[in-house]
Amino acid sequence: MRLSQRINQIQPSATLAMNALTQKLRDQGKEVISLAVGQPDFSTPDHVCAAAHAAIDQGFTRYTAVPGIQELRTAVAGYFKRFYNVNAGADNVVVTNGGKQSLFNLFQCLLDPGDEVLLPAPYWVSYPAMIQLAQGRSVIVPTEPDEDFLVSVEALEAHRTDATRMLVLNTPSNPTGCHYPRERVDEIAQWAVDHDIFVISDEIYDQLVYAPGKPVSLSTWWEKHPERFAVVNGLAKSFAMTGWRIGYTLAGDSLIKALSKIQSQCTSNICSIAQKAALAALTGPWEPVVMMREAFAVRRNMALEHVRSWPHVVCPAPVGAFYLFPKVDHYYNDEVRDSTALCAYILEKAGVALVPGAAFGDDRCVRISYALDEATILLALDKIRDVLTSLG
Incomplete structure (x- = not known):
């Protein structure tokens, strides 16, 4: 073979x-x-598990719409309203098999052969492989521990070329745990808009930010420039639901359609039972x-x-x-x-x-x-x- x-x-x-x-x-x-x-x-919280049991008991075990059931997509949109005062609709959301599939699908939908993706290092382990599978090229932008491993606009600009298509920003970071303050995020986002660079914001740890730090989301920039930003998140870390495989993407209308298209050809919808559990997580108690x-x-x-x-x-x-x-x-x-x-x-x-x-x-x-x-x-x-x- x-x-x-x-x-x-x-x-x-x-x-x-x-x-x-x-x-x-x-x-x-x-x-x-x-x-x-x-x-x-x-x-995993009890009320989330109870919702999954109820879904089974009620026979909610068949295919759903590829991007997720309407109630769950609405709840995801509501999450961005609740925590970041961002107005989004269910049609701006696709639910995926973990945040990892959200990222994989985004790279597949947005990258052509030779497109360059700026990756501040340290970076999450799977970014380069996913970019490679989409025939893109990772351009590593090093950072230093005495700068809290946070990338600057100056460093990004030094690595930008005519082939630069995308920036991946992860905050809080896996592996460093370091977190971009709002001022730095806004500076980077404005730089990306000015240079027509698409930004994927990986925010899977946004609910695990410790005082006096505050959660920061690029969903606020997505609301202003829906065709220039995509936000990836999920319930694995915040609700201790790693094995449930629940991620989601917030994006503009045309990109959501493309993401749904590629998902329809690889996994279709995520587990119907997990969707009901996710709905309970997002709409239930946050204690x-x-x-x-x-x-x-x-x-x-x-x-x-x-x-x-x-x-x-x-x-x-x-x-x-x-x-x-x-x-x-x-x-x-x-x-x-x-x-x-x-x-x-x-x-x-x-x-x-x-x-x-x-x-x-x-x-x-x-x-x-x-x-x-x-x-x-x-x-x-x-x-x-x-x-x-x-x-x-």
Whole structure:
């Protein structure tokens, strides 16, 4: 059998690969603490699960409209009104199999061969592969930890060419947890409008922003320029619904039609039962989200204090999400040459799984998830510190 050149050029997701390796080691009887997985450790709220049970009991198990049931699309539009005072309608929304499908479909609908996409680094692991599959070209725009890993308009302009088609902005960021303030977002958005650059705003962590930080959405710019912006979000992180696979895209009318067209040829609608659960999440009580956000803030403070106590390590304070992205390249040596080798070394010596920064476009760093209980986080961080100390 001959596989296509397309698939041979794509690497598996580094985060999912590390998760699979962790599970394999556990199946072999080894104790492994995983700080690699990007999902909340909380249970999906009861009222959301009850809605799914009710959908099954009522026989709501057949195909729906490709972009989602009308009530859910209306609820998504209502989300943007509630939190960002943005006026959108159900026809501006398509519901997808997780935020990942939203992004994949957007790249497929918007990119032609050779189109360039500006990716501030560190970036989420799947952006480059998705862009490559759409025959676009990723143009990496590096950022620095002493600038909170936030890209500037000046850096974006330095990487802009006649082939620049798109910018992907992710705030709060996976992997850094850093978050763009409103002033910076507005400056970047205006620059994109001025240069006719389409912006995809990945806002999957927008409900996990910690005080005094505030959620920021480019949906406000979408409302003014509906053909220049698209917003991607979902319920995986905010409602602890990673396995339910519920994402959505806010976009202009013509793009929504294109996204629905491509979705009709690959997955059709998302799970009908999950749609009813999503409707309950968006229209029901938000106290579970507040509770999770407060718990993550406590863990963030604890983990950040611990990591910043490690000698020679630099770690910006995350404002959102549930990740730390410390710069640890001081500990590289002839045996441990890069972030991939360091993560393998820590897994071998300490039984703690991390994700190498190389997967996110910054080989100086590693990603640490604090989406676990406090005792487990502290135990894992102690083990990592001991390994780093042994390396000098």
